[in-house]
Amino acid sequence: MRAPVELVSHVFRNPESIRGFSMADWDKLVRQGRHANLLARLHALLIQARLDTAIPAVARWHFEAATTLAETHQGEMRRELRRLRASLVGLDFPLVLLKGAAYVAADLPASKGRLIEDIDLLVPAERLGEVESALRHADWQRVGLPEYDRRYYRRWRYDAPQMTHLRRAMVINLHHAIVPDCARYRPDASKLRRRATEIPGFAGLTLLSGEDRILHAATLLFHDDGLSHGLRDLSDLDLLLRQAASETDFWPRLLARAEEMELERPLFYALRYARHFFATPVPDEVRDHLRSAEPGRATLKLMDGIYTRMLAPAHRSCMDAFTPPARAATYLRTHWLRRPPRQLVPHLVYKAFISPYQREPNPA
Amino acid sequence: MKLLQLPPGELRRQLADQGIWLGTGPFSLRVRSRIDSVAEGLGELYGQFEVRNPHETFADFHVSVDPQTTLREGLRPKANFSFDGIKPFEPLPLDQAYPLLERGLDWCVSEHAHQYLMIRAAVVEKNDQAVILPALPDSGKSTLVAALVLSGWRLLSDELTLIDRKSGWIHPLPRPIRLKNESIPLIRAFHGDAFFSGVSRSSADDSIAYMRPPKESVRRQHEPAKPRWIIFPKWVSDGELEVLPRSKQETYQSLTQHAFNYSQLGTEGFRVCSALIKQTDSYDFQYSRLEEAVAIFDRLAVSSVPTKLGN
Numbered sequence: 001m002r003a004p005v006e007l008v009s010h011v012f013r014n015p016e017s018i019r020g021f022s023m024a025d026w027d028k029l030v031r032q033g034r035h036a037n038l039l040a041r042l043h044a045l046l047i048q049a050r051l052d053t054a055i056p057a058v059a060r061w062h063f064e065a066a067t068t069l070a071e072t073h074q075g076e077m078r079r080e081l082r083r084l085r086a087s088l089v090g091l092d093f094p095l096v097l098l099k100g101a102a103y104v105a106a107d108l109p110a111s112k113g114r115l116i117e118d119i120d121l122l123v124p125a126e127r128l129g130e131v132e133s134a135l136r137h138a139d140w141q142r143v144g145l146p147e148y149d150r151r152y153y154r155r156w157r158y159d160a161p162q163m164t165h166l167r168r169a170m171v172i173n174l175h176h177a178i179v180p181d182c183a184r185y186r187p188d189a190s191k192l193r194r195r196a197t198e199i200p201g202f203a204g205l206t207l208l209s210g211e212d213r214i215l216h217a218a219t220l221l222f223h224d225d226g227l228s229h230g231l232r233d234l235s236d237l238d239l240l241l242r243q244a245a246s247e248t249d250f251w252p253r254l255l256a257r258a259e260e261m262e263l264e265r266p267l268f269y270a271l272r273y274a275r276h277f278f279a280t281p282v283p284d285e286v287r288d289h290l291r292s293a294e295p296g297r298a299t300l301k302l303m304d305g306i307y308t309r310m311l312a313p314a315h316r317s318c319m320d321a322f323t324p325p326a327r328a329a330t331y332l333r334t335h336w337l338r339r340p341p342r343q344l345v346p347h348l349v350y351k352a353f354i355s356p357y358q359r360e361p362n363p364a
Numbered sequence: 365m366k367l368l369q370l371p372p373g374e375l376r377r378q379l380a381d382q383g384i385w386l387g388t389g390p391f392s393l394r395v396r397s398r399i400d401s402v403a404e405g406l407g408e409l410y411g412q413f414e415v416r417n418p419h420e421t422f423a424d425f426h427v428s429v430d431p432q433t434t435l436r437e438g439l440r441p442k443a444n445f446s447f448d449g450i451k452p453f454e455p456l457p458l459d460q461a462y463p464l465l466e467r468g469l470d471w472c473v474s475e476h477a478h479q480y481l482m483i484r485a486a487v488v489e490k491n492d493q494a495v496i497l498p499a500l501p502d503s504g505k506s507t508l509v510a511a512l513v514l515s516g517w518r519l520l521s522d523e524l525t526l527i528d529r530k531s532g533w534i535h536p537l538p539r540p541i542r543l544k545n546e547s548i549p550l551i552r553a554f555h556g557d558a559f560f561s562g563v564s565r566s567s568a569d570d571s572i573a574y575m576r577p578p579k580e581s582v583r584r585q586h587e588p589a590k591p592r593w594i595i596f597p598k599w600v601s602d603g604e605l606e607v608l609p610r611s612k613q614e615t616y617q618s619l620t621q622h623a624f625n626y627s628q629l630g631t632e633g634f635r636v637c638s639a640l641i642k643q644t645d646s647y648d649f650q651y652s653r654l655e656e657a658v659a660i661f662d663r664l665a666v667s668s669v670p671t672k673l674g675n
Contacts, residue, residue: 022420023420023421023422024419024420024421024422026422027421027422027423030422031426031448034448035448035449056422058392058422058424059422061477061479062424062476064478064479065476065477065478065479068478068479068628068629068632069478069628071630072627072628072629072630072632075630075631076630314449315448315449316448316449
């Protein structure tokens with residue numbers, strides 16, 4: 001069996017190597033990069049390394065077009081966030097922006113070449129209703145869902161269903177927790193909110209602290225059942241880590257916070273795979289410290305087998321015979337982490353055998 | 365080498381196997397298909413286009429149209445278009461495989477090629493001046509375009525006007541012209557030499573045939589053209605020929621509606637669109653007879669004072 005060749009993270013680790021690329025390599029890089037949603041970020045990396053002139057003329061437009069899209073996206077996102085704040089001005093508590101939208105608003109390196117699909121907001125559970133009705137007044141509406149999914153969201157999910165804008169193609173996800181309430185790792189969202197700080201230029205919108213951003217991204221990544229943007233999300237983590245690592249005492253603070261939040265295991269995995277794919281610099285002491293959070297050797301081997309496949313771009317050229325079982329395993333594992341078997345089994349049965357045959361609902 | 369130099373059997377074999385590399389305008393494709401009608405369609409319509417051995421090459425779009433059998437559809441296979449594993453459309457009956465490929469190629473370009481402002485419009489050129497013809501449903505745009513390119517105009521595109529964001533010039537993508545129903549016999553009668561692919565039926569029960577792009581247009585497919593006019597054609601069954609100037613503001617509005625990626629380009633879209641409006645004159649154009657319409661366009665091409673048009 002031919003070993004799959006994954007070029008996207010290869011270029012992130014060794015940008016200079018593109019000088020030796022054949023046309024077939026460029027062909028593969030563009031296709032994998034597009035599937036991983038990382039073309040614009042690759043472009044930013046190559047520009048920064050002054051290597052963009054080494055992109056052959058026939059391939060260049062793919063990178064430039066991706067950058068154009070990312071820039072427009074981000075401009076629109078900033079405008080949307082200003083409007084959002086204006087429509088929520090009546091609320092007397094700050095809203096925590098999460099993930100892509102937060103990176104863009106705060107202009108973090110992790111926003112480089114980033115396409116942002118949604119606005120993710122962390123809201124205290126008891127204030128969800130308030131925020132939702134304020135959003136409704138500003139022309140946001142709930143996405144219609146089948147009755148089963150509606151009940152599922154209400155009971156088990158850590159976010160409310162999506163809200164979309166009536167005229168603009170924008171989506172807001174309201175979260176009241178980081179992971180489901182019944183999950184095995186259950187970080188206290190109020191602790192995260194308490195350390196969030198206001199984003200300059202976006203009064204009323206806040207950003208998680210450096211450590212919390214990383215722990216949040218790590219936890220999400222290893223609770224994501226589809227990992228449709230796995231490598232992109234891991235690349236976000238890489239950029240967050242590289243930025244934070246320049247601050248004094250960052251690593252001890254990160255470790256202390258991980259311990260406090262009981263998120264050492266997700267952090268362990270995040271650092272392991274960030275190093276694997278992006279050669280993220282992690283000090284030896286940090287790795288030594290996290291050894292206590294390591295799973296058993298057999299489990300780790302299995303996890304490596306699964307996540308090195310699942311985090312690679314979802315392109316044919318990156319897949320091998322073990323990719324489909326890895327995908328199934330990820331789905332099961334993440335659901336396992338989210339809820340006890342008594343709830344899990346009926347849910348999976350419903351999703352596998354009943355919902356595919358039900359008709360789509362009308363939007364609410 | 366040109367596609368017509370591949371013997372039909374060889375074309376079919378390569379398409380089914382590793383695929384062929386095909387150059388169309390500024391884009392390169394790698395096309396794979398195990399469906400005979402796709403090989404036939406490509407053989408009939410793309411003879412003048414360049415093909416290469418796909419090994420060690422770069423292709424912008426890796427596409428395939430293949431039979432797919434789903435349980436829900438029973439055992440009758442359908443044709444499914446895939447862009448490198450992404451399947452943007454519902455599968456269609458197998459006899460629509462070729463139209464599905466053409467639609468898929470339009471999709472690939474309009475979803476990705478943001479180095480251009482892309483307008484859903486035909487575009488033809490004569491004397492170094494291009495006419496953009498935005499498509500309204502049932503406007504008879506493709507029929508008019510077919511008549512024009514059979515009368516000496518150069519085909520730049522039947523469906524996608526690609527405006528280079530830097531230069532403001534239009535890049536050709538002279539792929540086959542899609543004609544519907546009565547337009548097919550009409551164009552056959554208009555010009556005996558027009559070559560058509562086999563007729564297929566669409567899901568809406570229209571007859572669809574593709575007209576092969578003129579050889580000269582394909583030969584010049586890398587020569588951009590300067591936009592000069594924007595004309596909104598409308599065919600009426602029995603009416604006066606009419607040419608009415610259209611205000612810049614109205615034209616701007618229509619263009620943004622016809623553009624595929626106006627919003628994706630942000631302020632850049634506004635800039636390119638404004639520059640385009642500034643250097644063009646636009647008209648609403650109503651016609652009944654193709655010969656008369658072509659005569660008007662020919663006068664347009666030689667006139668340097670477009671306001672006298674129609675007098």
